[in-house]
Amino acid sequence: MVDTLFSFSALRRVLAILAARAAGAVSRRLRRGGGTALPGLIAESVAPTLLGFLLDQVPAGAIFITGTNGKTTTAALLRDILNAAGQPVLHNATGSNLTRGVLSMLLEHSAWHGRLRLAPTCMAVLELDEAAIVHALRQHRPRCVVVTNLFRDQLDRYGEVQTIAAGLRTAFARLTESTALLLNGDDPLVASLGEESAGPVHYFGLDDLRLAREGVELAADSHYCPRDAQPLDYNAAYYGHLGSYTCNACGWRRPERAVRATEVDLHGLAGADVTLAFPEATVQATLGVPGLYNVYNALAAAGAAWYVGVKPEAIRQGLAHTAPAFGRAEAVAVSGRTAWLLLIKNPVGANQVLRLLVAEEGPLHILAILQDRAADGHDVSWIWDVDFEELADATFTAGGRRAEDMAVRLKYTGAAEVTVTRPIAQAFDEALARVAPGGTLFVLATYTGMLALRSVWAERGLVRRFWEAEP
Amino acid sequence: MKLVIGHLYPRLMNMYADRGNVICLERRCRWRGIDVVVRGIHPGPLADAGDLDLLLIGGGQDREQLLASQDLFESKHAVLRSAIEDGLVVLAVCGGYQLFGEFYRDHTGAELRGIEALPAYTVHPGADRPRCIGNVITEWRGQKLVGFENHGGRTYLRDPASALARVVSGFGNNGEDGTEGAQRLNVYGTYLHGSLLPKNPAFADHLLGRALERRYGVTTLPPLDDALENAAHQRCLEVAGG
Ligand SMILES: [Zn+2]
Numbered sequence: 001m002v003d004t005l006f007s008f009s010a011l012r013r014v015l016a017i018l019a020a021r022a023a024g025a026v027s028r029r030l031r032r033g034g035g036t037a038l039p040g041l042i043a044e045s046v047a048p049t050l051l052g053f054l055l056d057q058v059p060a061g062a063i064f065i066t067g068t069n070g071k072t073t074t075a076a077l078l079r080d081i082l083n084a085a086g087q088p089v090l091h092n093a094t095g096s097n098l099t100r101g102v103l104s105m106l107l108e109h110s111a112w113h114g115r116l117r118l119a120p121t122c123m124a125v126l127e128l129d130e131a132a133i134v135h136a137l138r139q140h141r142p143r144c145v146v147v148t149n150l151f152r153d154q155l156d157r158y159g160e161v162q163t164i165a166a167g168l169r170t171a172f173a174r175l176t177e178s179t180a181l182l183l184n185g186d187d188p189l190v191a192s193l194g195e196e197s198a199g200p201v202h203y204f205g206l207d208d209l210r211l212a213r214e215g216v217e218l219a220a221d222s223h224y225c226p227r228d229a230q231p232l233d234y235n236a237a238y239y240g241h242l243g244s245y246t247c248n249a250c251g252w253r254r255p256e257r258a259v260r261a262t263e264v265d266l267h268g269l270a271g272a273d274v275t276l277a278f279p280e281a282t283v284q285a286t287l288g289v290p291g292l293y294n295v296y297n298a299l300a301a302a303g304a305a306w307y308v309g310v311k312p313e314a315i316r317q318g319l320a321h322t323a324p325a326f327g328r329a330e331a332v333a334v335s336g337r338t339a340w341l342l343l344i345k346n347p348v349g350a351n352q353v354l355r356l357l358v359a360e361e362g363p364l365h366i367l368a369i370l371q372d373r374a375a376d377g378h379d380v381s382w383i384w385d386v387d388f389e390e391l392a393d394a395t396f397t398a399g400g401r402r403a404e405d406m407a408v409r410l411k412y413t414g415a416a417e418v419t420v421t422r423p424i425a426q427a428f429d430e431a432l433a434r435v436a437p438g439g440t441l442f443v444l445a446t447y448t449g450m451l452a453l454r455s456v457w458a459e460r461g462l463v464r465r466f467w468e469a470e471p
Numbered sequence: 472m473k474l475v476i477g478h479l480y481p482r483l484m485n486m487y488a489d490r491g492n493v494i495c496l497e498r499r500c501r502w503r504g505i506d507v508v509v510r511g512i513h514p515g516p517l518a519d520a521g522d523l524d525l526l527l528i529g530g531g532q533d534r535e536q537l538l539a540s541q542d543l544f545e546s547k548h549a550v551l552r553s554a555i556e557d558g559l560v561v562l563a564v565c566g567g568y569q570l571f572g573e574f575y576r577d578h579t580g581a582e583l584r585g586i587e588a589l590p591a592y593t594v595h596p597g598a599d600r601p602r603c604i605g606n607v608i609t610e611w612r613g614q615k616l617v618g619f620e621n622h623g624g625r626t627y628l629r630d631p632a633s634a635l636a637r638v639v640s641g642f643g644n645n646g647e648d649g650t651e652g653a654q655r656l657n658v659y660g661t662y663l664h665g666s667l668l669p670k671n672p673a674f675a676d677h678l679l680g681r682a683l684e685r686r687y688g689v690t691t692l693p694p695l696d697d698a699l700e701n702a703a704h705q706r707c708l709e710v711a712g713g
Binding site: 152155156160161162223224229347372378379380381382383384385401402403404405407408409411412414418420 | 482485486487488489490491494495498532533534535538604605606619621664665666669670699700702703705706707710
C-alpha cells in the first residue's frame with residue numbers, strides 16, 4: 001500500500017467508498033434486495049482496483065471458490081468448517097458472486113478511508129462466478145482457488161465450457177507459488193486446469209464404485225481428453241462427466257487425489273454419511289446437505305480447509321453444522337403440508353436434484369418454475385436436456401415467465417397432467433392445494449424463480465428474507 | 472406404419488438441447504399410433520441410410536463440431552448424400568446446419584468442409600465480432616416459427632430462394648439479408664433451437680408428413696391436442712416481441 005491518503009488513487013478510493021455507502025443506505029431503506037450488489041457496483045465504477053486493495057488487507061488471506069455448480073454451498077460448508085475450527089471468516093453469504101457483490105460485502109467492514117476492520121486472524125471465503133474470478137485474480141493473489149466443476153451452463157451468458165476453461169487456464173498460469181489450486185480431480189476439464197500453475201495443486205474426488213452409473217449421461221460435456229480430444233474411457237461415471245477416466249490414446253488420466261470420499265451413503269433429502277480420507281487421517285462425516293453433488297461440495301470445502309491447516313477431526317465437526325444454502329434445499333411447513341424449494345439452473349445440476357426426488361416415497365407433486373431473466377439465462381432450451389422422464393408419474397404444475405415452455409417439456413415426458421399458472425405465488429398456492437394434507441410439494445425453480453418464491457414465503461412469514469438469512 | 476429417426480452425433484452435437492426435437496417427433500408419432508425407432512448415429516462407418524426416414528443433427532462446441540465434420544466427411548458423406556437425393560428428411564440445427572452446407576470458415580480462416588446438402592456456406596466474421604444471440608421469430612409458409620439462436624458464424628445462401636424462412640425479429644442466417652435457414656429437397660437447415668419442434672408443432676408435423684409421404688404415400692396426419700404447444704409458441708412470440 002504505497003499510496004497515501006492524499007494521493008489521487010486514495011482520493012478516488014474514498015470517493016468510491018462514500019458513494020457506495022450512500023447507495024447502500026438508500027437501497028436498504030427502499031428495501032430493494034437488501035442492497036447486496038449496488039454499493040459494490042458503484043464503488044467499482046469509481047475505483048476499479050478497490051477490490052484488490054481491500055482483499056490485500058485480510059489478515060489470513062482469501063480463498064476463492066468458482067465452478068459451474070456448488071459454489072454457494074461449498075463456500076457455506078467451508079465457512080462452517082473454519083468457524084468450527086475457531087477461525088473468523090468473512091464470506092459473501094447472499095450468493096452475489098460477481099466482484100461487485102464481494103465488494104459490497106467488504107465495504108461493510110471498511111472504514112471510510114478504506115482500512116478493513118477485521119479480527120486479526122480473519123480469513124475471506126469468497127464465491128466468484130467463472131468470469132468474475134478472472135477479474136478478481138488480476139487484483140489479488142488468494143491463498144487458494146477452489147474449482148468445483150465445469151458443466152454446461154447458461155450458454156447465452158457464459159458461452160461454451162471450453163471457452164470458460166481457457167479463461168481460467170490463462171488466469172491460473174499467471175499465478176505465483178503463493179496461490180494453491182484445489183481442483184475436482186474427477187472432472188477431466190477441471191483437472192487439466194492445474195497443469196501450468198506455479199503453485200501447489202491438489203485434487204479431490206470420489207472413490208465409491210457403488211455409486212457409479214452406466215456411462216456418461218447425455219447432458220455431460222467434456223468427456224474428451226483435454227490433450228488430444230479423444231473420447232475418455234470411464235471405469236466409473238458418477239454424474240455428468242465426473243468419474244474415473246483414462247485417455248487410451250495418450251495415457252492422460254484422473255490425477256491422484258489428496259482428499260477423497262471413499263464411502264458414501266446417501267439418505268435422500270436428509271443428507272448423507274461420508275467417509276473422508278485425508279493423507280493423514282480418515283474420518284466419518286455426516287452431511288446435512290443432500291445428494292451426490294453435495295458430497296462433491298463437501299469434498300471441495302474439506303479440501304480447502306485441509307490445505308489451510310484445519311485438522312480432519314475439526315473438518316468432520318464443521319461439516320455437520322451446515323444446512324443447505326438458501327433456496328438450494330429449503331423446506332417450510334405451510335397449510336399442514338411441507339414445501340421443499342430446490343434450485344435448478346442447468347442440466348447436470350437439475351438431473352442431480354431429480355435423482356433426490358426419485359428416491360422419495362409416495363406420489364410426487366411438483367411445481368416447476370422456469371424463468372428467463374438474465375440471471376436464469378434467456379435461453380430456456382436446456383430443460384430439454386434434463387431427464388424429467390424420470391418423474392413422469394408426478395403431478396405437475398408449471399409456473400414462472402416461461403411456464404408454457406416448461407409445461408410442454410413436462411407433457412413430452414408422457415406426464416398425464418400438467419397445469420400452467422404463470423404468476424409464481426398463485427402457481428404455488430394451486431400446486432399446494434393439489435397436495436393432500438400431510439403431503440409434500442417439491443418446487444424446482446430457476447434462480448430468479450427461487451428468489452421470487454422465497455420473497456412470497458418471506459411476506460407470509462415462512463422464511464426470513466435472503467439478506468437476513470445468514471448471520 | 473413405422474418411422475426410423477436417426478439422431479446424428481447425439482453426444483458430439485448436443486449443445487442446445489436439440490434432443491428436444493427428437494423427443495418431440497417420437498412422441499407425436501406414438502400419440503398417433505405410428506411406431507418409432509430412434510437410432511443414435513455415432514462416429515464411425517455408416518453402411519447404409521436407406522432405412523432412415525428422418526435424420527436430426529444439432530449444434531456442438533467448436534471442438535466437437537470439428538470431430539463431427541471430419542467423421543461426416545470420412546465415413547458418411549456418400550451414404551448420406553445418396554439418401555438425401557432419395558428424399559431423406561433432415562433437420563439440421565445450428566452447427567449441424569453449418570455442416571450440411573458447403574463449408575464453415577472459422578475466425579482464423581481455416582475451413583471445415585460441409586457435405587453440400589444445402590446451397591449455403593458459413594463464415595465466422597472474427598473473434599471480436601459479437602455472436603448472434605437471442606429470441607428469433609421467422610415467417611415460414613404464412614405462419615411463424617419461434618426459437619432461440621446463438622451462433623458466431625454467418626451463413627449466406629447461394630440462392631435467396633432457398634431460404635427456409637424470413638426473419639421477423641432476430642438475426643437469422645447472417646443478420647443482414649433477412650433470411651433464416653435453408654431448404655433443398657427434404658433437407659431443412661436452421662439456427663432456431665429452443666427446442667424448435669416442441670413449440671412449433673406445425674413444423675414438426677410438416678417434417679413427419681414429408682417422411683410419411685416418402686415412405687408410405689400418406690399425406691394427412693390425424694390432429695393432436697396442441698393447446699400447450701400453441702401456448703408456448705404464443706408465449707415465445709410475446710417474449711421475443713419485447
Ligand atoms: Zn489423450
